[in-house]
Amino acid sequence: MKKILFSLAPVFLLSIYFYNPSNAIQKKGTIIETKKEPLHGRIFWILKIRTTYGKIFKVELAPPDFMKDFSPKKGDFAEVEGSLASSGNENFMIARVITWKGKKWILRTKEGFPLWRKDIN
Secondary structure, eight states: OHHHHHHHHHHHHHTOOOOOGGGEEEEEEEEEEEEEEEETTEEEEEEEEEETTSOEEEEEOOOGGGSTTOOOOTTOEEEEEEEEEEETTEEEEEEEEEEETTEEEEOBOTTOOBTTOTTTO
């Protein structure tokens, strides 16, 4: 049994990604897709945003129960600050802060720790 668990460890570790403050960026743009999908064992808000330059970013936000009164629609404008990340062949942004309709949600600390996780804050 130990050999099997040990041999699976590298595969599992390859699928994990983290917020990296050293590659944090800010983007502004139009929301072109909104959805809630399972991620990390919970449901998360996921957006696709098209910047004014036409580049599309997939943005991982936070669980909906943490983001009260957040109900973005296609065509809405948003500003996002976050860290670029990748998993497999997919590139995306892990959001730290999002501003939508004049309201700012701070989702993570500057170091990237999720504020909805009470067990680590």
